[in-house]
Amino acid sequence: MDPRIVDRLRCPVCAEPLAEATAGTARALRCPRRHSFDLARQGYVDLLAGRAPHSGDTAEMVAARADFLAAGHYDVVSAALADAATDALHAAEAAGRPPGPATAAGEAAYPLVVDAGAGTGRHLAAVLAALPHAMGLALDVSKPALRRAAKAHPRAAAALADTWRRLPLADASVAVLLDVFAPRNGAEFRRVLRPDGALLVVTPAADHLAELVGALGLLRVDPDKADRVAGSLADHFAEVSATVLRARLELTGPEVSTLVGMGPSAWHTDPAALAARIAALPEPVPVTLAVRLGVHRPR
Ligand SMILES: C[S@@+](CC[C@H](N)C(=O)[O-])C[C@H]1O[C@@H](n2cnc3c(N)ncnc32)[C@H](O)[C@@H]1O
Ligand SMILES: [Zn+2]
Numbered sequence: 001m002d003p004r005i006v007d008r009l010r011c012p013v014c015a016e017p018l019a020e021a022t023a024g025t026a027r028a029l030r031c032p033r034r035h036s037f038d039l040a041r042q043g044y045v046d047l048l049a050g051r052a053p054h055s056g057d058t059a060e061m062v063a064a065r066a067d068f069l070a071a072g073h074y075d076v077v078s079a080a081l082a083d084a085a086t087d088a089l090h091a092a093e094a095a096g097r098p099p100g101p102a103t104a105a106g107e108a109a110y111p112l113v114v115d116a117g118a119g120t121g122r123h124l125a126a127v128l129a130a131l132p133h134a135m136g137l138a139l140d141v142s143k144p145a146l147r148r149a150a151k152a153h154p155r156a157a158a159a160l161a162d163t164w165r166r167l168p169l170a171d172a173s174v175a176v177l178l179d180v181f182a183p184r185n186g187a188e189f190r191r192v193l194r195p196d197g198a199l200l201v202v203t204p205a206a207d208h209l210a211e212l213v214g215a216l217g218l219l220r221v222d223p224d225k226a227d228r229v230a231g232s233l234a235d236h237f238a239e240v241s242a243t244v245l246r247a248r249l250e251l252t253g254p255e256v257s258t259l260v261g262m263g264p265s266a267w268h269t270d271p272a273a274l275a276a277r278i279a280a281l282p283e284p285v286p287v288t289l290a291v292r293l294g295v296h297r298p299r
């Protein structure tokens with residue numbers, strides 16, 4: 001794993017720094033107290049230190065997400081994240097370096113972008129493509145997701161980590177934190193972000209996928225979602241701007257199945273009933289993409 005990324009990682013057991021060690025053909029990250037974390041052949045490191053509360057998205061869900069994203073349907077979201085991340089880094093550079101440990105030479109030279117609940121890493125890859133000096137780290141509890149995220153971009157690495165636990169990152173080690181349709185942990189996000197860093201949060205707007213919600217009986221977006229997100233982060237972050245991104249997608253029946261398989265309804269809907277309803281839709285199926293991108297600054 002790239003030493004510029006290992007440098008920012010911390011042992012999930014004792015919070016000491018980690019370094020790469022090799023024993024035979026096996027590679028691992030190890031701390032001075034000899035806690036050891038395997039580097040999987042597929043390129044990610046397991047920094048869970050214990051059992052996952054659940055295993056995140058299944059291989060089928062991740063494959064569905066990868067196919068759908070590869071068709072470019074959510075590129076508007078990737079592009080908006082890349083723009084917001086670029087703005088955030090430029091603003092931080094213009095304001096000068098923050099005080100404290102984050103001023104270490106490594107962080108100055110290689111700002112770190114972390115994607116919490118990164119899935120396939122496609123959004124992270126788009127952000128890294130826009131930031132030629134940045135390094136990237138995808139965190140997720142899903143191994144199938146991490147296998148893809150580890151290969152998403154040459155400057156990205158991937159680690160198995162649970163957003164609800166202590167993140168395996170040094171204090172103030174992250175310049176930009178992405179959270180796209182994934183769980184949020186305000187206290188930990190605040191701890192790992194630089195004081196001049198930015199947290200970019202993407203959540204569904206009230207009319208996201210509205211046509212499918214009605215026709216297929218999917219889970220509805222909570223109309224107070226934006227307030228709930230801001231509220232859950234409010235102790236640690238202030239939202240400084242918000243944009244609603246909209247696009248009209250024209251989807252085939254199989255793409256609709258994929259899109260449904262990516263979202264929370266995949267866990268809650270009877271597959272046979274859903275397939276029958278999707279088959280009854282006239283193609284192409286017009287679908288509204290409506291998501292909110294909030295830019296949050298540490299308090
Ligand atoms: C709806 S997907 C979004 C994936 C990606 N951000 C995207 O937009 O393509 C949610 C992701 O969060 C991950 N996830 C769920 N609970 C998590 C947790 N407690 N810690 C880390 N990741 C988690 C899932 O495995 C899944 O990859
Ligand atoms: Zn340790």
